Structure formats: structure tokens, C-alpha cells
Amino acid sequence: MEIILNSKSKFILLQISLLLLIKPIRSISHRTISNKTEIHIAAFLPYPETVTGYLGLDQVESVKEALADINNKDYMLKHYRLKAIFYYTKFNAGTAVNDFIHMVAEKPIKYGIIGLLASSVSEVVCLTTKDWNLATISSSSVSVTMNNRDKFPYFYRTTLSDASYIEAQITFVKHFNWSNIAVVYDISSTYSPTASLLINRLRESNVTVGSSLGVLQIYDHAIENIKGKFSLPQRRCIYQVLSLPLKYYFCLALSKSKQIRVIITVMELSGLKKFLCKAYYSKIYGKKYIWIFPGYYPERWYHIADEDVASVNCTTEQLFEVVKYSFAIYRSFNRNENVTKTISGKTTWETYQHFHSIPRITRIHDHLKAYTYDAMWTLALALNATDTQLRENNRSLLEFTYRSSHIMRIINKKIKESSFQGLTGHVSYKKRERVEKVHILQLQGNITQGTMVTVGIYHFGIERVQFDTNYPNSHSITWPAGKPIKSPPLLVITKLTVSSTAIIIFDILAGVGILFGLGFLLFNIINRKNRNIRLSSPHLNTIFAIGCILCYLDVIVLSINTDHSEITVKNLNVLCGTQIWLLCYGFTLAFGSLFAKTWRVYRIFANKTSKIIAIKDWHLITTVANLLVVDIVIFIVWTSVDELQGTISTITTIDDPNDPDIRIQTDLHYCTCRYFPVWLGIVCGYKFLLLIFGSFLAFETRRVNMKVLNDSKFIGFSIYNVSVFCLLGVLSSIAVGNQETLNYCLRSGCIIVCTTVTMIMVFLPKVLVWKDAKSFIEPSSHIMTSSTTSGRYDIKREGNRFGRYLQLSDLSKLQTMLQQKYKTYHKLRQELATLQDVVNDLKHRYQCNHS
Structure with a gap:
């Protein structure tokens, strides 16, 4: 040792x-x-x-x-x-x-x-x-x-020192514009300083060291102890506690994740064979990768000797697949030089002839x-x-x-x-360093005749690599792909956008919806003094129509926001906020007006007291305004604290099947902020509570059927419609994930269908009544059925008596009269109950007297 x-x-x-x-x-x-x-x-x-x-x-x-x-x-x-x-x-x-x-x-x-x-x-x-x-x-x-x-x-x-080889390596790498390199080395006093100098010099030369791995051969830790300690990708990883095979796998995965195509090794030969074996099984070889090794390894060093069989789980053929067409940087000289005399007076060839004769x-x-x-x-x-x-x-x-x-x-x-x-x-x-030419060598040939041949020479004086050299036995570089690779590969970025056909279709539908909305709005304004229109609160109808138009506009903004080909980041940020708040304001104005009208009906017919309740239009407009103020406050706070920003996220990155030097990256542009789930939860929670309360009011007034007073049945159906489509839109957005076209179609479809159905349910009956020039109430008779939480009540009146009420032009007066009649009805019921008690008492006395 x-x-x-x-x-x-x-x-x-x-x-x-x-x-x-x-x-x-x-x-x-x-x-x-x-x-x-x-x-x-x-x-x-x-x-x-x-x-x-x-x-x-x-x-x-x-x-x-x-x-x-x-x-x-x-x-x-x-x-x-x-x-x-x-x-x-x-x-x-x-x-x-x-x-x-x-x-x-x-x-x-x-x-x-x-x-x-x-x-x-x-x-x-x-x-x-x-x-x-x-x-x-x-x-x-x-x-x-x-x-x-x-x-x-x-x-x-x-x-030559390793420092000299490093300068040749860097010049060689920069000659082919390889700007993303992996360096793998043994942790030892021999290899670590060289690797450290190489990494620093690469970075000083503006070459990215995407991965640097120091390997120390310790085999104590199992796989499950590692998964929780490291995550991909990391820039630098020196593993002193990992088992050797796993370290190799981890580094190779790191190299693949960063799309590194050029790998430089500074390793002892036995460890290098193990590393290359893992590279083979990880498919880090072939026409997409270039390996650069030290040049001091012996000829055909990749052969698996008998002593390597136990530690290297690969054959010679498998290792050759990895190292084929690899490069080495090393000193070299022509031992067959027989012209120039050396200082001894003999040529290099003559000296070697003497050596070989010994x-x-x-x-x-x-x-x-x-x-x-x-x-x-x-x-x-x-x-x-x-x-x-x-x-x-x-x-x-x-x-x-x-x-x-x-x-x-x-x-x-x-x-x-x-x-x-x-x-x-x-x-x-x-500077105390030997000045000598450095040869760029490449492994060419097959597995039995493969040899390192000179393909270029690095000159220290001019600090460049010369490939068109007349050096004896020099060869041209053989590229597996027929041309020099790119490291990193050329990245072609495509944006995940919505189908143009889908955008056109929904933009046309939204445009038609806006025209209908404007038409209903003009109809409501022009005929606001008409008795039938006036009884349905034309001011709230106007607010409702404006809200529907804003919802349609949101679909158009959503179309622009999903097609980012010509949109700058600054404009994208503006569109992010516009998209959210158009829908929020439109929902508040449209649903809020329906909610307010339903709430008025509920208050009138749920009143069991003799007190007269007068709810005028300005009360309802104030209610809608209050709901809108809540939206505005949330918007101001959101924008001030955590503004929505356009963000780019990479969805997929794949190799071009036709060109190994091209990677196709698909990016998704979307709107988000730091606490986006929190803000979205606040807005959706507030709207959800409004939907629940509106649904409750619609259910409670479901049996009110007085067209001159409200549109309770149509409004109730509209509220159910809004609730269902809001829930469907949220769930579908979560389910479809990154399928941008399908996501866009579902969101736009929910908005358009929900808005259109609701708008038709509110305005179409009024248009039909206006067209037929008919009253909201039949002239012969009318039946009003009121249902509250306490029970059901029937009120019958002669048609001619109700005719007087229909002559009223003011909705508030009609409300007052209805409440007065309702009060009389309760009094009569009380008197009837009293008379029934008297009758029962008389019956009891009569029975007693005759007994």
C-alpha cells in the first residue's frame, strides 16, 4: 500500500x-x-x-x-x-x-x-x-x-504537469464551443488538486462546470440512506459516505439531468472502469456524448483483465462502447525521428535502436x-x-x-x-514549466485494433489547437454523429399554447355573447319606463348585463393570455391581473344583482309580522355595490402585497429524434405569485359563500310565482346554473393539468355557457312579454302561492280586484299593498281562530245542558 x-x-x-x-x-x-x-x-x-x-x-x-x-x-x-x-x-x-x-x-x-x-x-x-x-x-x-x-x-x-494538460483541455473544449462540462475525479492527494485546478480554470474561461464529482471509495451506506439526503440537480457533489456504485449512478443521473454532453475524468484506472461500467448501463455514451481521459493510461486500458472481473460488472465490449471515439490529452513525440540530431549527437531513432538492442x-x-x-x-x-x-x-x-x-x-x-x-x-x-507540444489523441478503430491516434496539437506559445497538422501519423477527428456535438445541446424552446382553432371559436362565441349582452342592455335602458320592465327592477337588470359582458371579455383576455408568442413579460403581468379581476367583477355584478333581487323576494314573503317592509331598488344597488367593494379591497391588497406575475415553467425536455444536438424544451407560461393558493382561496371562499347563500334564497322562494314582482323561478334556476358551472370549472382545471388547450376550452366553455344561460333566463321572458304586449298577470284571476320555512299559504282574489293593483306604476306601492293584504289575511285567520274557539265553547255548553 x-x-x-x-x-x-x-x-x-x-x-x-x-x-x-x-x-x-x-x-x-x-x-x-x-x-x-x-x-x-x-x-x-x-x-x-x-x-x-x-x-x-x-x-x-x-x-x-x-x-x-x-x-x-x-x-x-x-x-x-x-x-x-x-x-x-x-x-x-x-x-x-x-x-x-x-x-x-x-x-x-x-x-x-x-x-x-x-x-x-x-x-x-x-x-x-x-x-x-x-x-x-x-x-x-x-x-x-x-x-x-x-x-x-x-x-x-x-x-508536462497536469496544469499544462489542463490548458490544452480548456483550449480544446473552447475550440468546439462546449460550454457545459462535467468533471469526475478521485478524492486523493494526487487527483483532487488537479481536478480543483481544472474546475477553477474552466470557470475562469467561462465554461460552465455543470457537475463536479469527487469519488471516495467507501461502501458502507445503503441506497435508502441516500435518497433523503440528496436531491437533483446539484452543482457540486463530493460524496464521502456513499457506496461507490451508487455514487456513480447518482453522478450520471446528475449529468443527464443537466444535459451535459462532455465529461472529463481525472481518475485512477480501476475506479474509472467501474465508473464507465455504470455509464454504460445509464446509456451515457454514443453519438451524443464525448469523454476526455488522461493520456497516461496504457494502450487498450479498457480491456477487462482477470483481476477486474470481480469488481467491474461489464465486459470489454461494453466498456469499448463507452470509450469509443473518446479523446485524451497527453504528451507525445516522434520516436521515429531520424533527421534532427539530439544533444547527444544521435537522432531519436538511433537512440531508440540502441535501447531496443539491450x-x-x-x-x-x-x-x-x-x-x-x-x-x-x-x-x-x-x-x-x-x-x-x-x-x-x-x-x-x-x-x-x-x-x-x-x-x-x-x-x-x-x-x-x-x-x-x-x-x-x-x-x-x-515559468518553470516544460514547454512542449501537447497532442490531442482520439481512440479510433475497432475493439481489437483500436488505438489512440493524434488528431490535433496544442501549442503553448500561441495557445491554440491545430487540427490541420502535417504531423506524422496524424488523423482527422471521427465524430460518431458525423459532426461535432454541442454541449449543452442546442435548446429549441417551444411554448405550450392553446390551439388557434379553439381560440378563434371561443373568441367568436364570446364576441357574440357581448353583442347579445349589449342588445339586452340597450333593450333594458330603452324600455326601462315600460310597466312590465319597470316592475322587474331595470337598474339591477342593467348591472346584471354589464356583469355578463365583463365575463365574456374575460374569455377574450384569457385567449390573449394563452397565446404568448408576441407578448412581453411586462404585458403578460398586466394580463394576469386583468384576467382574474374581469371574471371576479363580472361575477359580482351579475350574480350580485340576482342575489339582491332574490333576497328582496325572500324578505317580503318570509315576513310573518304585521310590519310593512319596503325594499326599494337603491337598497339592492347598495347591496351589489358592497359586494363589489369587497372585491376591490381584496384586489388592492393582493396587488400591493403579492402581485400576480407571468411565470415560465418547463413542462418537458426531450431529444430531437432527428438531431442529437438539439433538445426540444416545452415551456408553460402561467400567472402566479408567492402566495397564490392563499389569495385564490380567499376569493373563491368568498364567492362560494355567496353562492351558498344565493342558492338558499332561491330554494326558499321557489314557489313564488308572481311575475310582476320578480323573476324568482328564472333567477333561482340561474343561481343553480352558476353554482354548478363554477364547481365544474374549478374541478376540470385541476383534473386536466398541463393540457393547455383542453384546460382553456373547459374554462372558456363554462364561462360562456353559464353566462349565456343565465342572461337568457333573465332577459328572454321580458323580451317575450314586451313583444306580445301582454300583462305579467292574467286578467281573470291569479293565484299566488307563497312558501316559507313555516308552511304554505294560498291567497285568492277576484281578478277585478287585482286589476286595480296592476294599474299601479310604482313597484314599491305594489309591495306595500301586498304586505297590507298579507297583514289582513293574518288578522282574518286570527279572528277565525277566535270564532272557532267560541263555537267550540258553545257546543260544549249545549252538550252539557242536554245531558
């Missing part, structure tokens, strides 16, 4: 221990061979030469080859012979620290360190080398943590040999330049000790000024 020592106190303790254990080295006798003094460097490599492979023998031979070439150059270290002392870390930070302690404790002095292939090993060693004035040149440590020059002032690398040398990861080779040359050239500068002042490298900070500053400067042709290309540094 690899040990990562990241506690600063441990390194301080280590340094103190070394200082106490090791005596200051003031003068060292260097071994002299053939008039050249041996100087030494330390090579920290993973494994010794007895281990065959690119991390063992290959690395050792690379160092030996570089030393041989350096020592054979007359201009290199003229007075010295460079040698290397090998230390083998086995990728273990603890072993590396132990080796470092022995290195500085043992003679001879080392003038620098090369190797350190693993970032975790480099970090723990280089935290201490600055106090021992030792330059360190790594051949493959890529961690961005090492970019901290306060902690690692003497650290360099011949490879027994047991492998051809795997040839680039690691080259970076180690160039690391040796970089340090050697810096020592050579330092010795040249020192000799100008009659000094030399032999004066170097672990406390020689002055000499270390010269070595550090010379490394930064390095510029030579190495095996990996031209070696130079800019």
Missing part, C-alpha cells in the same frame, strides 16, 4: 532528525580518475534492473545511456565524471523518505536528484530537498501540487525512457553551466555542500535557462 505523508510536522521532524544525526560536511575528498573527479547524483527509480519492464530495467538503462552520452562529450563537465547512485522506491513514499535519509547521510555528496516517477513520492521527498539545497528533476510527476514554488523551489520535470528491454512506454534520459541531460547541463560560472571566480562545483545555498541558486537558474534538443523534443522552461 502506498504511503502518502502529507503532514508538514512530519517533514520538519525528519529534517531536525537528519541535522542531529549527520555532522556538517565541510570538505569531501572526491575520487579522481584519469584527471577527472567523480561527482554523483541520486537516481530515485521505482525498481532495480533485475525487474524486467518499463519501471525497472528500462529506467536503469535509460539513466546509464544518458550518463554514457554525457561523459563522452568533451564540452560536458570537462573536469568531472558524472555518476549515478540508484535508490529504488517501489512507488512507496515511506521507502523514498528512508532512501533520502541514507542518501544525505552517506558519502559522497549528491549534486541533485533525478527520477521520482510518482507524484506522491516526489511530494514527500521534495518537501525536504529545499533545505538540503538539492535540485530535483522528475521524469513523470505531473501533480499540480508540485507547482507551489514556496514549498518546492528546486523542483523541475521534463514531463537484452530484456521492453518497448512499452518508450516515452518514460526518453523523459528520464532528458532529465539526466537537464541536470548535467545545469551543473556544467554552474561550474563554468564558478571557475570564472576561481571556484568550482567541488565546493558544493548541502548548505551551499549560493551554488544552489546558480544551479536553479541554469536549469530554468535550459534549452536543448532532447529525445522528447526541444527541452526548455517557461
